[in-house]
Amino acid sequence: MPRGGQLAYVAELQLRKQASYLVVFTLIMVLIALGVAIGFSYLIPSPEKSEMLYLATGAPTMVLIMTALVTVPMQNAGARLAGYLDFVKSLPVSRKSFLIADVGIWAMVTVPAIIISVFVAHLLFEPGYAVSWMVVPGFVLMVLSSFAIGYGYSFVMQAELAMALSQLIAFTALMFSPINFPIDRLPGWLEAVHQVLPIYHMAEVMRASLAHTTFDADPMSYIILAAWSVIGFFGAIRFLERA
Amino acid sequence: MAVIEMDHVTKTYKSRGKRTVANDDVSLRVDGGEVLGLFGHNGAGKTTIVNQLLGLLRPDKGSLVIAGEDIVKNPNRGRYLCSVQPQSKTPLGELTPRAATRIMAKLRGVSAHEVRERTDELFEKLDIMEWADVPGKELSGGVLRLTGFCMAAICPGKAVILDEPTNDVDPVRRRYLWNAIRGLTRDGTAVLLVTHNIREAESAVDEVAVLDKGKVLVQGNVQQIKAETARNRMKLEATAAAGEEEFAKPDWAEDMKIAEAELTLTFDRTLASEALKWAAEQHRERRLGRYALTEITLEDSYIELVGATKAVSNA
Incomplete structure (x- = not known):
């Protein structure tokens, strides 16, 4: 395991290298979250409370996806092309500490957007939030699974391909994934695909934590997210430790 | 005493069915307190040697020992035993040379007081003090390269690997840099110096190895090699x-x-x-x-x- 002191220095390295950039991304994520919670309601002619609740509980999931599966993989692919990851790999520290520090930093980027969007949506629409204690372990699980996949694919795939995939994920997550609407509206085959992919399960867990009186998450959702966490981090660590 | 010992190392890259032999039966040795200049044409296999010592690549055959530790068996030890200035300029982003150098020293367990003293000493020696607190993204290529050297030299450990350290550096500061490289050996550190700048390196190196298409063409003392060819x-x-x-x-x-x-x-x-x-x-x-x-x-x-x-x- 990485030593605590070293982890702090690696975190400092990652944080100070891109401090103002991280602030900008924090603000962009706030905009994306508000865009989903408020902006998407314009797409629906006369939204009912239940539909508003879908959007309001979908926004935080969207923030995690845009950060962990789109922004971070873009960053990683760029860092690989610039030779920065080789530099990181040559540092006299456990390479896992780089992963832990980086996930921690980027997870913090999502927190203001999630809190602000929930707060604003509540003030504007009162869609029926009911925050459960599960929100904390649920958030941790969602962070782990989404970042595991983001780091995993951006390390395992060719850098240019990873960049392209991140754009595809951004588009499909916004338009065609059951984050902002019920999964049964999708055609059967796409529904089946989403039963395996983590996006739908992340949305389910997020909904159950933010509005537990209205939504339930199947235990299977937690298991699938845990499985993706293991697969993703295994791939990312294998890439980092590979000699 | 040998700090870096490479024995009969072979490394082949495979890409789309094509095999490229980057290192072909390479044996090198760098003693403590000595600078080995590693010369060779582009693609001769110099950086492959560096990456194997750091544990970023694993040799197909042969043995690698740094300070008595087997790097083939424990590739992870390489980066703890050697500090390195990589060939590519490290993108510092918003980090300043002072912050980057401090973090590298802290990672190697140097005390805060010592870090300050050594950083000042290095920056003054290389005459880059005026950029010490400027964010990396605003720095010129030469200053970034010199910062890379400081990051490797702040706490050199048993061995320092410098991969083309003088690239982009102006002639005046190159002289300071050669002095600083020589200075590294004073407390017994072994230096592996990869460079194309042979003319200037001549006064800084003790031993020379010339790599050609992955093979060591010649290795020995500078004076001896010069005497043989001249x-x-x-x-x-x-x-x-x-x-x-x-x-x-x-x-x-x-x-x-x-x-x-x-x-x-x-x-x-x-x-x-x-x-x-x-x-x-x-x-x-x-x-x-x-x-x-x-x-x-x-x-x-x-x-x-x-x-x-x-x-x-x-x-």
Whole structure:
């Protein structure tokens, strides 16, 4: 395991290298979250409370996806092309500490957007939030699974391909994934695909934590997210430790 | 005592069914307190050696030992035992040279007080103090490269690997850098220096290894290698004011080359006075510009060595 002191220095390295950039991304994520919670309601002619609740509980999931599966993989692919990851790999520290520090930093980027969007949506629409204690372990699980996949694919795939995939994920997550609407509206085959992919399960867990009186998450959702966490981090660590 | 020992290391890259032998039975040794200059053409396999020592690549065959530890068995130990200045400029982003150097020192467990002192000393030595607190993204390539050196030199450990440290650095600061590289060896650190700047490296290195197409062509002491290739020869260097066709090789010269208006004649040193007389005459007739009689340099030896293999492979 990485030593605590070293982890702090690696975190400092990652944080100070891109401090103002991280602030900008924090603000962009706030905009994306508000865009989903408020902006998407314009797409629906006369939204009912239940539909508003879908959007309001979908926004935080969207923030995690845009950060962990789109922004971070873009960053990683760029860092690989610039030779920065080789530099990181040559540092006299456990390479896992780089992963832990980086996930921690980027997870913090999502927190203001999630809190602000929930707060604003509540003030504007009162869609029926009911925050459960599960929100904390649920958030941790969602962070782990989404970042595991983001780091995993951006390390395992060719850098240019990873960049392209991140754009595809951004588009499909916004338009065609059951984050902002019920999964049964999708055609059967796409529904089946989403039963395996983590996006739908992340949305389910997020909904159950933010509005537990209205939504339930199947235990299977937690298991699938845990499985993706293991697969993703295994791939990312294998890439980092590979000699 | 040997700090870095590479024995019969072979490394092959495979890409789309094509095999490239990057290191072919390479054996190298760097002693403590010594600088080994590793020279070779582009793609000769120099950076592959560096990456294997750091545990970023695993050799197909052979053994790698750093400070008595087996790096093939424990590739993770390489980066703890060696500090490195990579060939690519480290993108510092918003980090300042001072912050980047401090973090590297802290990772190697240097105390805060010592970090400050050593950072100041290094920055002053390389004359980059005025950029110490400027974010990396605003720095020029040369200052970034020098920062990379400071990051490796702040707490050098058993061995330091410098991969083309003088690239992009201005001539004045290059001199400071060569001094600083020499300074690293004072407390017994072994330095592996990869460079194309052989002319300047000559005064900073103790031993030399020349790599050619993945193989070690020659390895040994600088003076010894120079003596072997230069034998008893000297050279006359001059700028040619007349066209190439107007020069005929004088009898006393062994070899004459004219390239880009630069005339080089090699000859036995007992014929130096004749060479000088010839040059003065040519100068008077305005066929030569400035001229000088010099010793054969390490770079000349290198070009002769690498040129010889080319001639053989073309034959």
